[in-house]
Structures are given as C-alpha cells and as structure tokens.
Amino acid sequence: MDEDLLTVADERSLTAVAGTLRAIADQLERGDRLRLEGTDRQVAVPLPDSVAFEVGLELEGVDESEEEDGDETDRGSESEDSGEAGDEETHFELEIELEWPVTDADAAEVVSTAKSGEQVESTVKTDRIDAECPHEVVAIASPPESLAEFRLFEDRAGEWRWHLRHQNGNIIADSGEGYTSKQSARNGIRSVVRNAPGASVLEERPE
Template sequence: MGEETLFESTAERTRGEIAAYLRALAAEFDSDGPVTFRDGEYALAATPPERATFDVEVERESENGESELQVELEIEWDESQESSAERIDEPSEPDVGIQFAPDSEERPEPSQGRFEVYRDRAGEWRWRLVHRNGNIIADGGEGYSSKHNAIKGLRSVQHNAPGAGIEDVE
C-alpha cells in the first residue's frame, strides 16, 4: 500500500493564526462544495463525503530529557464516486480555498471579529462580520442559493478588502 502526499504546509504560526485557519477549514467542511487548500503556487480541492472518520490525538514525544507535544487532527474517508481530490494548478479565482497568510515580519493583529454564515428566513444563505462584542459590522447584502456560494462571497471580501480606500459619497 503506497502513500502519496497531495498537499502539505508547515510553518510556525501564532495561536490566533492557527485558530483562524481552523475556522476557515471548518467553514469549508460545512459548505456543500469541495474543501480547497492553497499554498500560493497551486490549490488542491478535496470533496469529502457526508460522513468521515475524525481522529484527534495528543502525543508527547520525549528524547534526551526534552519533550514535545503534538496535536494531530486527522479526517479520513474511502475514495469513491462521491469523494475526490484534485490538484488545481491555476485556480480560476484567486480567493478560492483556505491558506495561511504568507510568511512576513509584519503580521496583522488577530481579528476582533468573526464571519458567520447562516440561512435566512427565506432559506437563502448569507454572511455577516460580527465584532467580538456581538455587533454586526458588515454583511453580504444579498442572499445566496448555497452555503458554498455565500462562503465564496465572504472570501472575496477577505481577499479584496485589505488596503481598500474610503470614498466620501454625498
């Protein structure tokens, strides 16, 4: 039985960065579409089935009087017609998938807000940005037919908003 690594990303990150990545990963799993991983050069789209095996493991490795803790999260499923994994060399959209911010000396402060994706009374999917105090800061302004499309809309805002100017419109 052979093993093939389809995607791997390893770097030292802050707790806030790791939490943001895990939240984005959870949103991808919660959507109807594939879970897309990015590494800057390419993306990998994996379509999980409705049910999978989820394994959480905390290990301590000790050697020469020093120890290291590891938390491993593993999600497994058999490949079948309802699941797949496919490398995307040139994603059609620059904001597709989840990715850590590029390594740099200047890292943004952890966000004071969180994105929420929800179904409205009409059954459409919407997103909103909520401050940690519970106030709604922004919303998508429109309903989407699928959760996946609502997440794509909020990812577009995440990708395109940094550095956006302020225009006074009267």
C-alpha cells in the same frame, strides 16, 4: 500507494493557526469541496456528508522508565541533560485527522502554482480550481506578517472596546460600540479576522 497531495510545515502564532483552522472549518461546514493552497500548488477534493474523525493529544519524547518512576524533579533535570546531548526534546503534539473514502479516481484537482524552474511532483492536474471559487481557497502556507495589531481595552464607562492599529500608529478600524464583557469584545475581533478577507466593497454615491 499513498500520494502526498499537499503538505505545509512551519512555526506560527496561535492566532495564525486558529485563523487557518477556522477557514478550513468554514469549508467543512459548507460541504462540497475542500480547497487548499500550499507553497507550490492548489488542491481541491470533494467532501462527503460524514467523515471518520479523530483527535489525539500526545506527550512525546518521554522515557517510559522515567515516567514510571514518577519523580518530576529528576525527570526535568534528566530531560535538560538529554537535550544538551542532542536527544529528542519532550513536547506536546495535537493531531486532528479526518478520513473519508475516494469515490472518484480523478476526484483530486491539483493546480501547480510553482514559479518557473521549480520542481513539482507530478499528480492529477486541472485548471478548474481557480475558475470555480478562487475566494474560497484556504492558504495554508505561512501567512505574511501583519502590519497591524488589535488593541483590547476597557473604556471609562466600564465597557470593552477594540482598535485595529497600524504599526505607524494610525487606527484602521474600531469596534464602534462598547461590549459588556471582554469575551464579547474578543468575539468581535474574531469576527473581523474571520470575515474581513472575503468582504466585498460597497460604494455608495450621494443621490
């Protein structure tokens, strides 16, 4: 019998999706456990040395008879008509699937984070997740809207830089140096987005 330990489905920006996948990839690279947090629970499961890996990209909602005709113009107009009639829209679907065997029946650790009064499906529960590595738990529920944005620009010397600007106009952070290419500057932005949430604060006092 299948048991749904954690599911989150919403719509978000590509940047937010990339950040979530990147955080999950970091856990896969470290091994040990995969720790995820949804809207009402945290889940931790052990990771093996290797997994069955599958990636699939599908075009869904296409009528096979129309696909065989190969008439792109007619297909587009008919898709619009069918959409108005309430039929399923045509869309791309990217699926990434990892699968590995369970070696321990009690391997899944689940902690309820639901507020009082909310119903949560019963499953294996433990209080070990928060106590071990709370900073490693990946929040896959919809992230809050950012109050800042990165600005990527080319300076007078022809080098690329970035600013992190708050919505009030204040610059929160900057690249500190120029990059020879736009891609390198983008990589710098990605590094900040990736590493800043778990960064520690080092306070230095004058001697």
